[in-house]
Amino acid sequence: MSKxxxxxxxxxxxxxxxxxxxxxxxxxxxxxxxxxxxxxxKHDSLIDVPLSAAGSxxxxxxxxxxxx
Numbered sequence: 001m002s003k004x005x006x007x008x009x010x011x012x013x014x015x016x017x018x019x020x021x022x023x024x025x026x027x028x029x030x031x032x033x034x035x036x037x038x039x040x041x042k043h044d045s046l047i048d049v050p051l052s053a054a055g056s057x058x059x060x061x062x063x064x065x066x067x068x
Contacts, residue, residue: 005029005061009054010036020046031064033057 006029008020013036024032024045032046035057041048047064049057 003030005031005033007033007035007057010034013037031061033060 004027006020006023006027020032020034023029028045030045033049034046035049035051035054037051038048040050040053047060049060053060
């Protein structure tokens with residue numbers, strides 16, 4: 001089964017992700033990813049990924065999918 005995983009990319013340290021938050025509230029995805037200048041962290045279904053690790057998103061999604 002295919003799933004839609006919302007991904008938002010932020011170019012700076014400002015992490016206000018209004019569009020992403022609205023999407024999460026409306027559709028309640030299993031995970032959502034925000035790529036930014038911050039460190040890796042997870043809060044509920046939102047995962048922050050540093051820009052330097054953006055190339056590893058596919059591996060991250062597969063690892064999370066295997067956990068469920």
